Amino acid sequence: MERNRESVAVVGAGSWGTALAMVLADNGHDVRLWGHNPEQIEEINTQHTNKKYLSEIHLPEEIRGYSSLEEALPRTEIMILAVPTKAIREVLGKIREIRTEPITIVHVSKGIEPDSLLRISEMIEEEMPENLLDSVVVLSGPSHAEEVSLRHPTTVTVSSKNMKAAEKIQDLFINNNFRVYTNPDIIGVEIGGALKNIIALAAGITDGLGYGDNAKAALITRGLAEIARLGMKMGASPLTFSGLAGIGDLIVTCTSVHSRNWRAGNLLGKGHNLQEVLDNMGMVVEGVRTTKAAHQLAKKYDVKMPITNVLYDVLFNNVNAKDAVDLLMGRGKTHEMEDLANVLEDQRGSKNQENL
Numbered sequence: 449m450e451r452n453r454e455s456v457a458v459v460g461a462g463s464w465g466t467a468l469a470m471v472l473a474d475n476g477h478d479v480r481l482w483g484h485n486p487e488q489i490e491e492i493n494t495q496h497t498n499k500k501y502l503s504e505i506h507l508p509e510e511i512r513g514y515s516s517l518e519e520a521l522p523r524t525e526i527m528i529l530a531v532p533t534k535a536i537r538e539v540l541g542k543i544r545e546i547r548t549e550p551i552t553i554v555h556v557s558k559g560i561e562p563d564s565l566l567r568i569s570e571m572i573e574e575e576m577p578e579n580l581l582d583s584v585v586v587l588s589g590p591s592h593a594e595e596v597s598l599r600h601p602t603t604v605t606v607s608s609k610n611m612k613a614a615e616k617i618q619d620l621f622i623n624n625n626f627r628v629y630t631n632p633d634i635i636g637v638e639i640g641g642a643l644k645n646i647i648a649l650a651a652g653i654t655d656g657l658g659y660g661d662n663a664k665a666a667l668i669t670r671g672l673a674e675i676a677r678l679g680m681k682m683g684a685s686p687l688t689f690s691g692l693a694g695i696g697d698l699i700v701t702c703t704s705v706h707s708r709n710w711r712a713g714n715l716l717g718k719g720h721n722l723q724e725v726l727d728n729m730g731m732v733v734e735g736v737r738t739t740k741a742a743h744q745l746a747k748k749y750d751v752k753m754p755i756t757n758v759l760y761d762v763l764f765n766n767v768n769a770k771d772a773v774d775l776l777m778g779r780g781k782t783h784e785m786e787d788l789a790n791v792l793e794d795q796r797g798s799k800n801q802e803n804l
C-alpha cells in the first residue's frame with residue numbers, strides 16, 4: 449500500500465506504546481518513542497529491546513527512543529498517547545507547556561476517570577487548549593501488545609468526532625497484520641474498551657475460584673448486557689457493543705493469559721489481596737479504577753450493573769470473592785432481555801389503550 453511517511457510521537461513506552469511503535473515503524477513512518485525512564489530509553493536505543501514490557505522482542509532499529517518530550521515532539525502532527533488513564537492529565541500538562549502547534553492526539557488507553565466520570569477523549573479536550581488540539585482519535589479493540597509485537601493478525605477500530613482524522617489514523621496504522629476499521633461512535637468505542645476490563649477482572653476471579661467455562665460465558669454475556677445498558681444511556685450506539693470495541697475486546701480480555709486484568713482477577717480469586725496483586729503485577733490494571741468510575745456512573749445514570757457492583761464490593765469493601773458470586777447468582781429472578789421486555793410491555797399497553 450502506498451502511504452505518506454509521517455513523523456509520529458508515541459508517548460508512553462510501556463507494552464502498548466512499544467507494540468504500536470513497531471506497527472508504525474513497519475509501515476515506514478518516522479517513529480519517536482517517548483518514555484519517562486532514561487535507562488529504559490537507553491536500552492531501546494542501544495539494545496533495541498524493551499525487556500520489562502516485551503521481553504522476547506527485538507524492536508525495529510528505526511524506532512528512536514526519547515526521554516525528553518522537548519526533543520520527541522517538534523515537527524510532528526500526530527501523537528499516540530499510550531500511558532495509563534491515571535497518568536494522562538500529568539503527561540498532557542507537560543505537553544501543553546512545550547507544544548506551540550496543533551496536534552492530532554490518538555489515545556489508546558482504556559479507562560474512565562473516577563469522580564469526573566469523563567471518557568479519555570473528554571479529558572484530552574479539557575486539558576488541551578483549542579489552539580493546540582487538531583483532533584482526538586481513539587484506537588481500541590481486541591489487541592494484546594504481546595501478540596501485536598509478534599505481528600500476529602489483529603483487528604482494531606478507530607473513532608473520532610472528526611471522521612476524516614479517524615480515516616487518516618486508519619491509513620497510518622493499517623497493514624497486513626494490523627487491520628484497522630473505522631466506527632463513528634466514539635462514545636461506544638471508549639465505553640466498550642474501558643468497561644470490558646471490569647468484566648475481565650470478574651472472569652479472572654471466577655477462574656481463580658475454580659469455576660468453569662459456564663461461569664465465564666455467563667460473565668461475558670451478562671457483562672456485555674450491562675456495558676451496553678450503560679453505554680446506551682450515555683449516548684452510544686448499541687451496534688458498537690457487537691463490534692471489535694465491544695464483544696471483541698470482551699472476549700480477548702476475559703479469555704487471554706496476556707490480560708493483566710484477567711491475571712489480577714485470577715490472583716484475587718485465589719485469595720490474594722488487592723494491594724498485593726497490584727504491587728506484583730508491574731503493569732497497569734486499568735479495571736480497578738474503572739470499576740470505581742463505572743460504579744459511580746451506574747448511580748448517576750440509574751442503570752442496573754450487578755457485576756460491576758459486586759466487583760466494587762470485592763475490590764473496595766472486602767467482600768469475599770466466593771460470597772460475591774453467591775450474591776450475583778442469588779438475585780431475584782428477571783427477564784434476560786429486560787429492555788426488550790419493557791418495550792414489548794409498553795407496546796402492549798398502548799394497543800390496549802387503542803382498543804378501549
Ligand SMILES: NC(=O)C1=CN([C@@H]2O[C@H](COP(=O)(O)OP(=O)(O)OC[C@H]3O[C@@H](n4cnc5c(N)ncnc54)[C@H](OP(=O)(O)O)[C@@H]3O)[C@@H](O)[C@H]2O)C=CC1
Pocket residue numbers: 460461462463464465483484485501530531532533535538539556557558559591592593594730731732734
Ligand atoms: N498492553 C496492551 O496489550 C494494551 C493496553 N492498552 C491500554 O494502553 C494503556 C497503557 O497500557 P500499557 O502500555 O499496557 O501499560 P504498561 O503498564 O505496560 O506501561 C505503562 C507505561 O506508562 C508509563 N507511565 C506510567 N505513569 C507515567 C507517568 N506519570 N508519566 C509518564 N509515563 C508513565 C510507564 O512507565 P514506567 O515503566 O516507569 O512505570 C510505562 O512505560 C492502558 O490504558 C491500557 O489499558 C490498550 C490495548 C492493549
Ligand SMILES: O=C(CO)COP(=O)(O)O
Pocket residue numbers: 558589590591592645648697700701706707708709710732733734
Ligand atoms: O486491552 C487489552 C487487550 O485488548 C489489554 O488488556 P489488559 O490491560 O487486561 O492486559
